[in-house]
Amino acid sequence: MPNVRAELVPPPWGGSADEWIGWCESLPASRTMGLRCQSLEPGHTVVVMGASEWPLNPSGAVHGGLVLAWADHCFALAAMPTLPAGSVPATASLSAQFLRPALPPLMFDARVDRTGRTLAFLTVDVYDAHGRLAARISGTMSVDGSSRLEGRPTTVHVDRQEALR
Amino acid sequence: MTTRRALMPPPPHGGDEQDWIAWAESHPISELIGMRCLAAEPGHVTLRVEESGWPLNPSGAVHGGMVLAWADQCLGLASMTTASPGSMAATATLAAEFLRPAVPPLTYDVHVHRSGRTLMFISMDVFDADGRQCAKVTGTMATNGNTRFLSVTPDDTDAERAS
Numbered sequence: 001m002p003n004v005r006a007e008l009v010p011p012p013w014g015g016s017a018d019e020w021i022g023w024c025e026s027l028p029a030s031r032t033m034g035l036r037c038q039s040l041e042p043g044h045t046v047v048v049m050g051a052s053e054w055p056l057n058p059s060g061a062v063h064g065g066l067v068l069a070w071a072d073h074c075f076a077l078a079a080m081p082t083l084p085a086g087s088v089p090a091t092a093s094l095s096a097q098f099l100r101p102a103l104p105p106l107m108f109d110a111r112v113d114r115t116g117r118t119l120a121f122l123t124v125d126v127y128d129a130h131g132r133l134a135a136r137i138s139g140t141m142s143v144d145g146s147s148r149l150e151g152r153p154t155t156v157h158v159d160r161q162e163a164l165r
Numbered sequence: 166m167t168t169r170r171a172l173m174p175p176p177p178h179g180g181d182e183q184d185w186i187a188w189a190e191s192h193p194i195s196e197l198i199g200m201r202c203l204a205a206e207p208g209h210v211t212l213r214v215e216e217s218g219w220p221l222n223p224s225g226a227v228h229g230g231m232v233l234a235w236a237d238q239c240l241g242l243a244s245m246t247t248a249s250p251g252s253m254a255a256t257a258t259l260a261a262e263f264l265r266p267a268v269p270p271l272t273y274d275v276h277v278h279r280s281g282r283t284l285m286f287i288s289m290d291v292f293d294a295d296g297r298q299c300a301k302v303t304g305t306m307a308t309n310g311n312t313r314f315l316s317v318t319p320d321d322t323d324a325e326r327a328s
Contacts (some may be wrong), residue, residue: 004220005220005225006221006222006223007220007224015248029230032218032219037175054171054194054197054198054234055193056168057171058170058171059171063171063237063238064237064256064259065194065233065237066234068230068234069228069231070254072228072229073230086277090263090266091229091263093261093262094168094233094260095258095260095261096258097258098255098257098258101255
């Protein structure tokens with residue numbers, strides 16, 4: 001399939017929890033994976049992944065790469081509500097431990113451990129179909145990229161009224 | 166939720182480079198994501214992905230999660246080039262650093278640094294469309310399980326935990 005850019009879905013900074021949940025679920029990558037947001041508060045997001053778009057491993061587990069892809073996506077979901085309006089976070093580093101086969105459906109519990117001026121520190125716990133910890137992923141995001149991207153087409157809209165129009 | 170499982174083609178142990186390239190590209194996940202194998206020998210593979218299954222970031226870069234998903238697929242393919250015949254490998258840990266936006270196509274240059282009885286140590290450099298390094302990824306694979314990885318069921322893992 002050809003490379004297409006995702007449409008911009010502006011984060012609802014200053015909005016209600018329901019608006020944030022709507023934002024989580026409407027992101028293009030979220031729709032691809034059938035993401036359902038169970039709870040969201042600034043710095044703590046719990047989501048369930050609906051479908052694996054790749055075939056499962058012979059063991060019946062979700063491909064480890066897709067677990068990572070989803071975890072990285074959760075980084076952004078958890079971090080965004082903790083950031084100033086207009087921020088464009090980007091994953092800088094990520095480290096994962098695979099504790100057991102990730103038998104679906106999977107639940108991702110993503111926490112922001114700290115958000116500073118330049119970095120956010122995150123941890124995602126991934127639970128398997130039986131509620132057991134299947135993987136733990138931690139990482140850092142660079143969160144000071146907004147000024148760098150100012151004026152470029154990548155800039156996230158900060159005006160919610162304009163964004164919602 | 167799909168319950169479809171990928172059938173793994175057996176690795177061509179003792180085969181030449183063309184055998185390994187054909188094997189790497191015939192893997193169901195490789196076919197699904199359009200992963201091409203540019204070079205392959207035991208312990209070293211070079212792979213390329215041109216098109217992203219997920220929409221690109223608004224910046225035009227591949228979603229970091231997809232960069233990792235492809236990296237983990239590279240770990241699996243590279244590990245099988247040095248694993249003993251009949252064994253399987255499962256990713257135990259993976260660590261990544263994102264150096265710059267990953268503008269596709271992406272090229273993965275993957276090296277197996279050591280392949281022991283129970284662990285394999287692998288690293289890869291990821292290059293963007295302009296040939297600049299955009300990410301580096303290291304990982305360890307567990308290889309002592311052999312067929313254990315082929316038949317894990319919830320009951321198996323329960324029994325394993327209880328034993």
